[in-house]
Amino acid sequence: METKLVESLHGITLIGGGPVPPALMTEALGLAPTLVAADGGADRAIKLGVSPRAVIGDLDSLSRAARQRFADRLHRITEQYSTDFDKALRHISAPFCLCLGFSGGRVDHTLAVFNSLVQRSERHALILSASDVVLAAPPGRELQLSLPPRCRVSLFPMASVTGRSQGLRWPIEGIRFTPAGHIGTSNIASCPEVRLQFDQPGMLVILPRAQLRAALSALGTQHVPGK
Template structure:
């Protein structure tokens, strides 16, 4: 079993090395006040004027300034078979993680993060960007999203997945989703509540950023500050 380097009864804000808008950080901190940096995310934290509770990763992207400033909270995990995002998620125990700075930089880094999401859906990690919130749907569990009329609901499979839905303009029953086949982007909510259920892990749900609380509620988080 992995040693938990950070434990919290509330959400964790996890920072990566990619671009992070200050307004997005403020929004995340209001819901998840404890900050953890994944490797080079420590340098992003410095730019944002934030001191992380811990810095986790192989630390090969960390600047000298960040090493010196955060020397008392560095946790080096030297293995190279996983990403720093995965290393951080594995060593955090919290109801959910809001993850910033992981989707607006290099495309290969973003794809690796999405791959990790579907491999660890139990971590309840949500990727935030200026426009979107992305999370992995659990398998064999119905999720219910309270959404405004005509809200965008995009589904992108990272594996072969089938599912059922209610409240979508284009129902997903009978569709065999796969990364190299059918995908489900730009669907639209037609009811106050959208329900989704998938037979296997591997489906990413992508919503407008404004629906972050709806996503958290759908995943069953009970420790959202200000809720």
């Protein structure tokens, strides 16, 4: 069992080294007030004027200034078979994680993040960008999403996945989704409640960023300030 370096009864905001609009940081901290940095995310935090409770990773991307500033909260994990995102995620205990600065940069980094997202779907981690919120659908459990009319609901498989849906313009029953085959980008909500259930792990659900609270509610997260 992994040692938990940060524990919270509320959500945790996890910041990486990629681009993070200030408004996105403000929104995330309003819902998940404890900030943790994955390696070079500590430098991004400094630029945004915020301070993480912990910095987790192999620390090979951390500047000297960040090392000095956060010397009392550095947690170095030396193994090299996982990414800094994965290292941080598996050492956090919280109802959910809002993850910023993990998309919009290098494509290989983003794909590695999505890989960890589906492998650790029980962590209830959501990737936030300026335009999207991405979550891994928990296998075997129904997601109930309250969405506005014609809201975009994109599905992207990271493995071979089948599932069921209600409330989508194009139903997904009978489809075998695979990364190199059938995918489900740009589906549309046809009624106020969309229901999704997948038989296997591996499906990413991608929604407009404005639907962050709907995504959190669908995952059954608790202890959301103001909810």
